[in-house]
Structure formats: C-alpha cells, structure tokens
Amino acid sequence: MTPTGQMVEAVVIGGGLYGCTIASYLAQERGLRRVLLIEKEPRLLGRGSHNNQARVHNGYHYPRSFTTAYRSRINFNRFVQDWPGAVKRDFTKLYAIARRNSRVTARQFERFCHEIGAKIKPADRSLHALFEKRLIEEVFVVEEYAFDTTCLAHWAQQELARTGVHVRLGTRVLSISRVDGGLQVLLEQQDGQPAELIGCQYVFNCTYSGLNQFAGDFPGTQTGLKQEVTEMALIQAPAVLKDLGITxxxxxxxxxxxFPSRGLHTLSHVRYTPHFSWADQPDTDPYAQLENYAQSTRFDRMARDVARYLPAIADSQYVDSLFEIKTVLLKNEGDDGRPILFEKHPALPGCFSILGGKIDNVYDVLEKLGTEEFRNIPENQ
Structure with missing residues (x-):
C-alpha cells in the first residue's frame, strides 16, 4: 500500500495488458524504483484486454492499412515469443474472400500477404466445402493465433510482484493535477476512508475507453476518439468448425x-457487433453508458447472415456475450488502421495518454517510451 501523501515516481492508471506491461517496463528497464499501478476493477486484465476476440494479429486483417499490417507482422513473433504459454496455436486459421461487396479480391489479398511477408496458401477441398461457393471467391490457410487472457493475467500478477510494482485494485482515479515539483492524482474515497492524494513525477493514462474521464488539470487528448458499445458473442462451435478460426x-x-479462456469461440460481425457509437466527450463516461445499456444479444442476426457464407454455423450453440466499450481513433475510421495513440500533455509535463487498438500494439508503445528520458526521485523523498 502507498500511504496518503507519499511520493512515488510513476503512477500507471489502468491494469490491462498495456498498463501492466508499461509498469513492469518502467520498474525493470528504466530504473524507476517506486511505481504504482491503479486499476478500478477488482482484477487485472478484466475488461478490454479480456472482452475482445483474443486474436494475435499477423497482418491479414488490414489489407487497407499497410502500416498497421506491417507492424502486426513485426509484433506477432515478439508476442508469441514473450507469452508462449498464453498463445493457442492448435487450430487452423482461414481467411475467405467474398465474391461480392468485398473491398479486396482474392488475388489482391494474396498479393498483399506476400508484400508484408505473411504466410498464405490456398485451402484444400475439404475446407472449401465448408463455404457457400456462390458467395466465396477463395479460401486461404494462414498463420494466426489466439491468446488466453487468463494466462496473461497470471503473468501480470507475477511480473508486477517480481519487479516491485505496487498494485491497487478496486480503486478509481478522479483527477490528475499539476503541483509544485510534479503531478498529483486524487483517488476516490473508499470504505469510509478519506480521498487519497498521491504525488508523482509521471502519470501514464492507460485507461483505454476512460482516457478523457479525469478532472483536475488534465486537458484531454488532442486526438479525437470514437466510442462503441460492442458485443462479442460466445458460442459452442459445431464439431466441423471446432478446430478452426474463420474470417x-x-x-x-x-x-x-x-476464445481460449472460456473454451468457446467468439463470433463477431461488422454490422451487428457494434450496437451504438458516439464521439468521445469528457462529460460522457463510456463505462456508465455500457452499464446502463440493456445489452440484448444480436447473435440471431449474426448467425443468420454468417450462415449464408458458412452454413455449418447454424448448428452452433449460443452461450453468452461479452459486451464492452471499443475505442478507436476517429482519423482511422476509413482505412481500418490501428496505430497507437501516444500523447504527451504540455500542460501536464510528465503525463502521457496511451491507447492501442490491438493487443500486440504494446510493443509500439514500448518503442515510443524507449525514446523518453525519465529521472528518479532521490531516496529521501
């Protein structure tokens, strides 16, 4: 625990994979001795890091954004190497190109994969037979994996303990302010205890959808954000699809x-997964929007449309849905790019806001942090 009023060197707000990795990096690689990670949920990696498709991207998903695809290719091998126990490889991943309404043809997709150096080969007849040939131009076998958030959360707990990072769960940061000698964060009052102030030199805002939900002197991000309430359906796939991933x-x-952490599959649909969206505003808490939303599943609509292309999906069993807020940069809505957001706030020297659109983007963040200079607080402070 960090006593009220004590000075730490860095406060990391947000206990997803990004926040945990950054906190560990600051302590181990950058020599910051007193790092405090604050997470408002009761456990690490319990929100955005968990409530997603659990895909370890290898570039295939971004034929209209070469930069995102190429960065995925670079980061893919690093992710697999760093977290081998969390990576599920024992399935065949297929990418199928639709004959109509697709923004790329099969030939264009194959050429794109060769350009970024991603493995690709035509699927055999048995795999082709799973699809409605009138609607699907070509089917390819690719190299793409899934990750188990439960394993990543276990790693995070061990890594933070090993590197000496203090962790506060179930704690919400209300404000970030500038004070003489550095920064100050205000923690929400809990269990009848007074609100707590923590002084620090650096703040790393890794709150994903909550990036702009702080009072005090925090100015908000300069980059415009879009918030979406999304649904990831969890299904028991029929036997013929059990060992496959399909896009x-x-x-x-x-x-x-x-979806390794539940032993199920996710099903997402570009039309039905987003339930509604809005331009991010400081006075509109995305998590409150999600909590107040009815969260009625659209699985039936997803399944009906998917079955036109993949008939066997009609035999799947709906189990549950993961509803979550998805945050994207407004400037990338048109090209599907997923660059990181990495902003330093001139009005709050030492404060960084960080957002990644994919799990493997964390390496892009570490590269950016590697160019920053950090100073230690004297031991007697």
Missing part, C-alpha cells in the same frame, strides 16, 4: 475465433 472479408462480414 470472411473484406467489408460487412464476420470472424469466428477460438
């Missing part, structure tokens, strides 16, 4: 991926 693209189509 039909590129347009108003769908993906079905193994």
């Amino acid at each position: 039909v693209m590129d347009g108003p189509f769908f993906s079905m991926m193994p």
Whole structure:
C-alpha cells in the first residue's frame, strides 16, 4: 500500500495488458524504483484486454492499412515469443474472400500477404466445402493465433510482484493535477476512508475507453476518439468448425475465433457487433453508458447472415456475450488502421495518454517510451 501523501515516481492508471506491461517496463528497464499501478476493477486484465476476440494479429486483417499490417507482422513473433504459454496455436486459421461487396479480391489479398511477408496458401477441398461457393471467391490457410487472457493475467500478477510494482485494485482515479515539483492524482474515497492524494513525477493514462474521464488539470487528448458499445458473442462451435478460426472479408462480414479462456469461440460481425457509437466527450463516461445499456444479444442476426457464407454455423450453440466499450481513433475510421495513440500533455509535463487498438500494439508503445528520458526521485523523498 502507498500511504496518503507519499511520493512515488510513476503512477500507471489502468491494469490491462498495456498498463501492466508499461509498469513492469518502467520498474525493470528504466530504473524507476517506486511505481504504482491503479486499476478500478477488482482484477487485472478484466475488461478490454479480456472482452475482445483474443486474436494475435499477423497482418491479414488490414489489407487497407499497410502500416498497421506491417507492424502486426513485426509484433506477432515478439508476442508469441514473450507469452508462449498464453498463445493457442492448435487450430487452423482461414481467411475467405467474398465474391461480392468485398473491398479486396482474392488475388489482391494474396498479393498483399506476400508484400508484408505473411504466410498464405490456398485451402484444400475439404475446407472449401465448408463455404457457400456462390458467395466465396477463395479460401486461404494462414498463420494466426489466439491468446488466453487468463494466462496473461497470471503473468501480470507475477511480473508486477517480481519487479516491485505496487498494485491497487478496486480503486478509481478522479483527477490528475499539476503541483509544485510534479503531478498529483486524487483517488476516490473508499470504505469510509478519506480521498487519497498521491504525488508523482509521471502519470501514464492507460485507461483505454476512460482516457478523457479525469478532472483536475488534465486537458484531454488532442486526438479525437470514437466510442462503441460492442458485443462479442460466445458460442459452442459445431464439431466441423471446432478446430478452426474463420474470417470472411473484406467489408460487412464476420470472424469466428477460438476464445481460449472460456473454451468457446467468439463470433463477431461488422454490422451487428457494434450496437451504438458516439464521439468521445469528457462529460460522457463510456463505462456508465455500457452499464446502463440493456445489452440484448444480436447473435440471431449474426448467425443468420454468417450462415449464408458458412452454413455449418447454424448448428452452433449460443452461450453468452461479452459486451464492452471499443475505442478507436476517429482519423482511422476509413482505412481500418490501428496505430497507437501516444500523447504527451504540455500542460501536464510528465503525463502521457496511451491507447492501442490491438493487443500486440504494446510493443509500439514500448518503442515510443524507449525514446523518453525519465529521472528518479532521490531516496529521501
């Protein structure tokens, strides 16, 4: 625990994979001795890091954003190497190109994969037979994996303990302010205890959808954000699809991926997964929007459309849905790019806001942090 009023060197707000990785990096690689990670949920990696498709991207998903695809290719091998126990490889991943309404043809997709150096080969007849040939131009076998958030959360707990990072769970940061000698964060009052102030030199805002939900002197991000309430359906896949991951693209189509932490598959659909969206505003708490939303599943609509392309999906069993807030940069809505957001706030020297659109983007963040200079607080402070 950090006593009230004590000075730490860095406060990391947000206990997803990004926040945990950054906190560990600051302590181990940058020599910051007193790092405090604050997470408002009761456990680490319990929100955005968990409530997603659990895909370890290898570039295939972004034929209209070469930079994002190429960065995924670079980061893919690093992710697999760093977290081998969390990576599920024992399935066949297929990408199928639709004959109509796709923004890329099969030939264009194959050429794109060769350009970024991603493995690709035509699927055999038995795999082709799973699809409605009148609607699917070509099917490819690719190299793409899924990750188990439960394993990543276990790693995070051990890593933070090993590197000496203090962790506060179930704690919400209300404000970030500038004070003489550095920064100050205000923590929400809990269990009848007074609100707590923590002084620090650096603040790393890794709150994903909550990036702009702080009072005090925090100015908000300069980059515009879009918030979406999304649904990831969890299904028991029929036997014929159990060992597969499938993406039909590129347009108003769908993906079905193994979801290792539940032993199920996710089903997402470009049209039905987003339930509603809005431009991010400081006075509109995205998590409150999600909590107040009815969260009625659209699985039936997803399944009906998917079955036109992949008939066997009609035999799947709906189990549950993961509803979550998805945050994207407004400037990338048109090209599907998923660059990181990495902003330093001149009005709050030492404060950084960080957002990644994919799990493997964390390496892009570490590269950016590697160019920053950090100073230690003397031991007697």
